[in-house]
Amino acid sequence: MSNIVLERVSKRFGDTLVTDNIDLVIPAGKFTVFVGPSGCGKTTLLRLIAGLEDIDQGRLLIDGADMGQTPPAARGLAMVFQSYALYPHMSVRANLGFALKVAHTPPRDIAARVEAVAKLLDLSALLDRKPAALSGGQRQRVAIGRALVREPKAFLFDEPLSNLDAALRSQMRIEIRRLQQDLGITAIYVTHDQAEAMTMADQIVVFREGRIEQVGAPLEIYRRPTNRFVAGFIGSPCMNFLSGARAAAFGATTIGFRPEHLRLDASGELRGVVRTVEHLGNEALVHVQLEDDTMITARCTEDTALHPGAPIAFTPDPASIHRFDQDNRALDVG
Amino acid sequence: MSLHSSSFGRSAAHWTPNAHAQFLRHRVDDPSVGAAFIVAFPLLWALLASFKTELEAVAFPPRFVGFSWSLDNYRQVLGESDYLGALRNSIIIAGGSSLLTLLLGVPAAWAMAFAPTRHTRALLLWMLSTKMLPAVGVLIPIFLFYRDWGLLDTHLGVALLLTAGNLPIAIWMLYANFKEVPGEILEAARMDGASLTQEILIVLAPMAAPGLASTFFLIFTLAWNESFWTLNITTTDATTLTAFIAAFSSPQGLFWAKLSAASMLSIVPVIVIGWLCQRQLVSGLTFGAVK
Numbered sequence: 001m002s003n004i005v006l007e008r009v010s011k012r013f014g015d016t017l018v019t020d021n022i023d024l025v026i027p028a029g030k031f032t033v034f035v036g037p038s039g040c041g042k043t044t045l046l047r048l049i050a051g052l053e054d055i056d057q058g059r060l061l062i063d064g065a066d067m068g069q070t071p072p073a074a075r076g077l078a079m080v081f082q083s084y085a086l087y088p089h090m091s092v093r094a095n096l097g098f099a100l101k102v103a104h105t106p107p108r109d110i111a112a113r114v115e116a117v118a119k120l121l122d123l124s125a126l127l128d129r130k131p132a133a134l135s136g137g138q139r140q141r142v143a144i145g146r147a148l149v150r151e152p153k154a155f156l157f158d159e160p161l162s163n164l165d166a167a168l169r170s171q172m173r174i175e176i177r178r179l180q181q182d183l184g185i186t187a188i189y190v191t192h193d194q195a196e197a198m199t200m201a202d203q204i205v206v207f208r209e210g211r212i213e214q215v216g217a218p219l220e221i222y223r224r225p226t227n228r229f230v231a232g233f234i235g236s237p238c239m240n241f242l243s244g245a246r247a248a249a250f251g252a253t254t255i256g257f258r259p260e261h262l263r264l265d266a267s268g269e270l271r272g273v274v275r276t277v278e279h280l281g282n283e284a285l286v287h288v289q290l291e292d293d294t295m296i297t298a299r300c301t302e303d304t305a306l307h308p309g310a311p312i313a314f315t316p317d318p319a320s321i322h323r324f325d326q327d328n329r330a331l332d333v334g
Numbered sequence: 335m336s337l338h339s340s341s342f343g344r345s346a347a348h349w350t351p352n353a354h355a356q357f358l359r360h361r362v363d364d365p366s367v368g369a370a371f372i373v374a375f376p377l378l379w380a381l382l383a384s385f386k387t388e389l390e391a392v393a394f395p396p397r398f399v400g401f402s403w404s405l406d407n408y409r410q411v412l413g414e415s416d417y418l419g420a421l422r423n424s425i426i427i428a429g430g431s432s433l434l435t436l437l438l439g440v441p442a443a444w445a446m447a448f449a450p451t452r453h454t455r456a457l458l459l460w461m462l463s464t465k466m467l468p469a470v471g472v473l474i475p476i477f478l479f480y481r482d483w484g485l486l487d488t489h490l491g492v493a494l495l496l497t498a499g500n501l502p503i504a505i506w507m508l509y510a511n512f513k514e515v516p517g518e519i520l521e522a523a524r525m526d527g528a529s530l531t532q533e534i535l536i537v538l539a540p541m542a543a544p545g546l547a548s549t550f551f552l553i554f555t556l557a558w559n560e561s562f563w564t565l566n567i568t569t570t571d572a573t574t575l576t577a578f579i580a581a582f583s584s585p586q587g588l589f590w591a592k593l594s595a596a597s598m599l600s601i602v603p604v605i606v607i608g609w610l611c612q613r614q615l616v617s618g619l620t621f622g623a624v625k
Binding site for chain 1: 521
């Protein structure tokens with residue numbers, strides 16, 4: 001178990017500052033997820049930690065030792081790439097054992113560790129296949145196995161599930177999480193999918209434009225976003241925002257409330273017309289056009305009969321209203 | 335072939351204007367046969383001439399059939415002149431310069447493909463631009479340098495010149511090939527602890543094998559066929575097959591039949607190598623074209 005500390009880390013590509021003065025602690029043995037829209041610097045930060053990019057300014061400490069100048073392999077980290085990046089001309093066995101082979105590990109030890117990892121990941125029957133003969137999920141497991149075999153201090157995942165179909169993705173999500181918990185290993189996981197962040201993380205780090213917007217446990221971030229960006233980015237469907245007189249009534253520039261915090265109420269102050277209804281079976285997502293043309297989304301039970309064009313009115317749960325000032329900072333989170 | 339017949343079958347089943355256009359496109363194959371014949375004609379001419387007597391070879395109108403076939407020219411070229419010596423020189427010079435070109439070209443192309451700088455594109459263009467200058471423009475200075483350095487008429491001298499001449503082409507081809515290799519795989523090797531040499535030899539080279547093979551074949555052929563430098567800076571010790579062939583048009587007269595026989599003999603090694611790595615070549619020359 002190792003902790004990773006970033007101190008005032010900056011990186012430029014040409015004139016663009018891709019990560020700006022990042023201070024962050026990745027706690028040992030925890031699952032940390034970097035999340036944010038594309039181009040927010042999360043992948044660059046991961047590559048800086050891995051050593052695939054050089055840090056322009058600031059320090060990277062792994063277990064207290066400055067690793068800023070250390071070559072990637074000597075940092076003791078293992079990375080799982082988005083494209084899996086398996087060696088196409090080598091068998092699964094050779095792929096898994098490659099790191100040990102270049103480190104001159106005795107062949108008998110390599111064989112033993114490869115077998116052990118293959119067993120753990122259910123790859124034993126596939127050891128002599130080439131990557132091209134594997135399914136997407138199997139390739140993903142080989143990529144994880146290749147990282148695991150080195151017994152790294154920490155795992156780095158760069159959007160590892162984005163090439164898988166939805167069913168496999170949610171299965172792999174659980175497998176990766178279980179593996180990380182069983183081994184008690186430090187992990188950093190980059191994704192742009194807020195659902196992945198919510199379901200997998202011990203700690204979420206929300207990025208935007210090279211800066212950290214908020215760090216915290218999933219529910220903490222969900223319930224107490226510190227600014228409007230985080231409020232809108234985390235949670236699906238995303239938070240509804242209202243401004244103007246309705247917000248002013250709460251003493252804020254903007255107010256936000258989540259779709260599940262709207263209650264159907266014939267005398268409610270939020271009046272509008274149903275535009276579309278998404279039926280999910282256990283619940284329905286109702287998209288409503290308010291009288292001032294703002295669109296909001298509400299989560300309702302399926303037994304409420306709703307049709308496009310029907311008038312509708314809601315009352316938001318007053319305890320669940322988020323208030324933001326003119327700089328989009330949350331007013332109630334301190 | 336299967337693709338050809340399947341799309342043909344579909345167009346026959348649904349005869350739409352689109353299918354008609356598709357059918358016409360297949361007919362374009364026919365003129366290509368004619369084009370192939372035109373390209374191969376000089377070769378065919380030389381092949382026939384190599385079996386004629388000197389008199390028949392220059393006869394006008396030329397005869398394509400009905401002359402007395404003979405192997406005399408081959409016997410003479412092989413027996414009375416130093417064909418084997420020239421063959422040996424060609425192999426040493428073309429082989430040596432091609433290996434040296436790859437040795438220098440692979441790291442250069444690796445750097446340009448995987449660690450590009452702001453100047454990479456300009457550098458690539460600049461390298462290629464050197465190929466646009468006529469070689470004769472630098473003949474005198476190079477000749478003088480070579481004379482002073484004792485490189486005239488040596489294997490090393492010719493091989494170095496051919497390496498310098500082919501390096502831009504090799505780097506361009508390798509660069510284009512390496513660009514097709516996903517960079518993440520090399521980064522994975524780096525994370526796995528591979529050294530730069532291991533990364534290039536164990537990971538990159540096997541993935542780029544078709545590209546390496548086609549590059550090697552191209553620069554080997556170019557070096558094998560090079561005649562400007564070999565004619566000008568070799569006399570006896572490092573004479574290659576191209577200079578050997580040219581020797582048959584001597585002040586004593588032009589020996590077309592023997593020249594043709596010598597040409598045929600010098601083509602054979604290249605054809606054999608090309609035949610052997612045919613499969614690699616096809617996948618190398620169309621690398622990345624189909625995915």
